[in-house]
Amino acid sequence: MDDETSILEIQSVFLKRLGISATLVESVEKAIEFVEKQKPDLIICDIHLKGQMDGFGFFHWLETHRPELVRHFIFISGDLVALRSTKMESTHCPYLQKPFTFQQFKQCILEEALA
Template sequence: MSKTLMGTILIVDDNLSELELISHYLREGGYTVINAVGAKEALNKVLEQKPDVIITDVVMPGMSGFELCRRLKTHPDTEKVPIVICSSKDQEIDRLWGMKQGADAYLTKPFTREQILRAIKAVAV
C-alpha cells in the first residue's frame, strides 16, 4: 500500500542534525520535504517550489526565523503559507513574539514526532 503525499513542507534550520530529524519525521508522515540551511536559501526556495507549510528555526546566522516569518507574511506570494516556528527559545515572550511576526504555530525543542505532525495538521488549510 503506498502512502498518499499530504503536501510539501519547507524546513529551515542551520543545524543539519535538526534538519535531518524533522525531515525524517515528515517523510514518515507522508509529506514531501524541501530543506533550506538558513533563511536566505529559504526565501529563494519558497518562491520556486511553493511549499504548503514552512517550519523554521529562530536562531540562524544572517536572518532569524522571526525575520523570515515577517518577510514571508508581508509578501503577496507567500503571505498565506502557514509557518510553524520550531525553536529552543522556550519563553512565553518568544512564543508571543513569534506569533506577532505571523507564525501560525510555535513548537519548542525538543519535540516529538507526534507534536510536529500535529502542528502541521493544525495549520495546514
C-alpha cells in the same frame, strides 16, 4: 528551515513517516531563493538562525513578498522565552519547542494542515 543539520534530519525523518515530501534548507537566503520559485504548502522555520535574518525576519519578509505563504507557517525553537514573546504572539503562528517528539510534530503539522 533550520541551521542545525541534526534538526533538519529529524524533520526529514518525521515528514517521511507522515508521507510528506519536503525541501530542507539551512539558511534564510536559500529559503528565499526557494520561495521565489516555488509555493510550499507549509513552512517550518527555526527562530534563531545564523546570518543577517532570523526566523522572525524571514516571516516578515514573506508577509511583504509572499503573503499567501504565512498562512501555513510553524516556528520551532529551543528558546522558550522567544516562543512566549510578544513578537511570537504577533505572528499568530503555531510553534514547536525543541526538543519535540514525533507525536508533537505530527499533531502540529496536522493541525496546521487542517487550519
